[in-house]
Amino acid sequence: MINFVFNQPSQWQQLKNGIRQLAKSEILARFEQVGFEQKADGSLLTEADTEMQKQTQRFLARNWPEFAFLGEEMSLEQQKKALCSPQGCWILDPVDGTSNFASGIPVYAVSLALMMNGELVAGLVYDPDRDEMFAARLGQGAELNDQRLVAQTPKRLLKQTSGIIDFKRLTPELAFQIIQDNPYASQRSFGSVALDWAWLAAGRGHIYIHGSQNIWDYAAGLLILTEAGGKSCTLEGEAVLLPQIKKRSAVAATTPELFKQWADYLKI
16 A cells, blocks of 8 residues: 555655645744744644644645544544544644744754554654655655665764653653663753654664653654664563554664663663
């Protein structure tokens, strides 16, 4: 089915071009130009989120009407219904990193994945500020701005790595352990889950841990890292992808060797 959807390079390019254009007009054009409101869960919402979701849904419905659509800003009932579609489902986070976006911090992205039969088959993470399009299709590798992307780094030891660490969503015990042990060379937290995964695939960080991600946060980035050759699992040692509206932890690394060391440290 994935070959049917994207069997022509022109269709794949059409998807990437469409998302790039929409992100520039609906997100980038509003950067530092709009206010925000707070949602019930404490996260932020801006006009860029709502307009990007609305316009992306229209674009996808025009070109691939056979697939259902799940957007972060939809109701839980609508999201669950979309995931049950037998044909497949688009999964969109219109602005991943809204807190950064609303604060004038240029670290945010749009994340779009296509899931069919409970499997991720295509994914895009587009950073409009840097004009970087990370993309992947199942079994066909990953790419960055149409160039092959392979997850690699000269770092060989855990102690040499840069860790992308989200302490906020870890248990206090695990967070304290990591802070106390300092098992890496340096630590970062960027505020965009989608870019965390994509930058890990690009070797801009080497190990990763996050305690709680929604499927729209991680779906596209997970496929990109996997297709680039990186490795991941949950803190319980399970596959990160769960085709449900249920938050998941994530542990990942740029290379299999670093992943093993990181997982061993975490006792997974």
